[in-house]
Amino acid sequence: MPFFAYKGRNARGELMQGILEAADSGAVADQLFNTGVTPIEIVVTKKAAAAGDGETWWAKLLEKRVTSMDVQLFSRQMYTLLKSGVPIMRGLAGLQESAVSKAFGKVIKDLRESLDAGRELSAAMRRHPEVFTPFYLSMVRVGEMTGRLEEVFLRLFDHLEFDRDMRERVKTATRYPSFVMMAMLIAMVVVNIFVIPAFVGVFAKFHAELPLMTRILIGTSNFTVRYWPVMAVGVALAVWGFRLWVRTPRGLYEWDKFKLKIPVAGKIVLKATMARFARSFSLSSRSGVPIVQALTVVAQTVDNAYLTARVEQMRDGVERGDSILRTAAAANVFTPVVLQMIAVGEESGSIDDLMDEIAQMYEREVDYELKTLSAQIEPILIVFLGVLVLVLALGIFLPIWDLGKAALHQ
Known part of the structure; x- marks a missing residue:
């Protein structure tokens, strides 16, 4: 995505400037508005030079990128330092010296320099959109405005911990099915390219009429052997075109909508995402947003x-003035039980507590779905394997059996 240099003014009228990465200038303006900055000028620019330009290009290439774990650890450390009364500049200096990640150490150094130049912490973080998400920046901004920055950092730590744990569990649960599907695909390719051509010569010696399934397998194998370069290029072009399509707003919308309809996996993605939504909403509401x-x-x-x-x-x-319950029902993504909890929370004025309960409920459901994922997918994999074995049996071994019986009768 392109980089945009911006100038704007915060709520106190102070001039703010920096560089953000976004799809277009409108997205940059939205990010600025969400963090309390009114944009004055937004222009396309090249990426700002990173700290440590004295390093060789090879060192920069091998340098590890900042991870979500670095930001999570930073949030916890900032909470501890601010709660202990340590001045933020001295705290950042200590974090910079003890940073395990060199890339994140450079980010902390830039934060110190920005604060020393008179910028607020949220404005300094905004200079690193690849490290701090818009949600993170908005929450830090709320902490600055309400004077509860240390509390916000603690809640951000909990939020990042939950988000990381949820993603890792989903990846772990889908690793086995993905491996099995990949192994089946490789087996089909090997059978088409190496196994079936070996049987073609055997069948040709008998000059007998082959069953329909065998003729289909032989035709598929001949096509694969003859046109595999074209097929490989076609697959590569299809993947490239799909990635380009997903990068468009409409393509990404349709693909994400389709992912929610995938059997077994779709409901896990939906519940995990809704748990993240409820947790984030509870955090924002409790922070006074x-x-x-x-x-x-x-x-x-x-x-x-x-x-x-x-x-x-x-x-x-x-x-427009509608209630949260009505808008949540119109969104058509919440279950009736969740809608009832939202109604109670809105009526009692404790929507943040109820959203936290909703997040926990979704987390428990996701935990159950992940624990039973293998049991749900195994029957589907067995059916696919059974069909594959059946096709091979009908197409290869049945003709051999028939030819063998014919030879014995002669």
């Missing part, structure tokens, strides 16, 4: 374009 702004910020944490659109639809409804 107005509901409309909270929904705007939370929409950025939902890692699904389709669900992001549904959250933005909720925000638009609340902005």
Whole structure:
């Protein structure tokens, strides 16, 4: 994505400037508005030179990128330092010296220099959009405005821990099915290219009419052997075209919507995403963020374009004066039980507590789905393996059996 240099003014009228990476200038303006900065000028620019330009290009190439674990650890350390009364500049200096990641150490150094130049912490973090998400920046901004920065850092730590744990569990649960499907695909390729051509010569010696399934397998094998370069190029072009399509707003929306409909895996993705939404909304509400702004910020944490659109639809409804319950029902992504909890929370004025309960409920459901994922997928894999074995048996071994019987009768 391109980089944009911006100038703007915060709520106190102070001039703010920096560089952000975004799809277009409108996305940059949205990020600035969400963090309390009114943009004055936004222009396309090249990426700012990173700290440590004296390093060789080889060292920069091998340098590890900043991970979510680095940001999570930083959040916890900032909470501890601020709660202990350590001045933020001295605390950042200590964190820079003790940073395990050199890349994140450079980020902390830039934060110190920005604070020393008179910028606020959220404005300094905004200079590193590849490290700090818009949600993270918005929460830090809220902490600065409310004077509860240390509390915000603790909640951000919990949020990042939950988000990382959820993603890792989903990856772990889907690793085995992915491996089995990949092994089946490789087996099909090997059978088509090496096994079936070996049997073609045997069948040809008998000059007998082959069953339909055998003729289909031989035709498929001949096509694969003859045109495999074309097929490889076609697959590569299809993958490239798919990636280009997914990068478009419409393509990403349709793909994320389709992912939610995938058998077994779709409901896990939906529940994990909704748990992240409920947790983020609870965090924003407890930190004093107005509901409309909270929904705007939370929409950025939902890692699904389709669900992001549904959250933005909720925000638009609340902005028009509708209740959270009505907008949540119109979004058509919450279960009736969750809608009842939202209704109780809105009526009692404790929507943040109820959203936290909703997040825990979704987490428990995701935990159960992940524990039973193998049991749900195994029958599907067995059916696929059975069909593969049946096709091979009918196409290869049945003709051999028939030819063998014919030879014995002669």
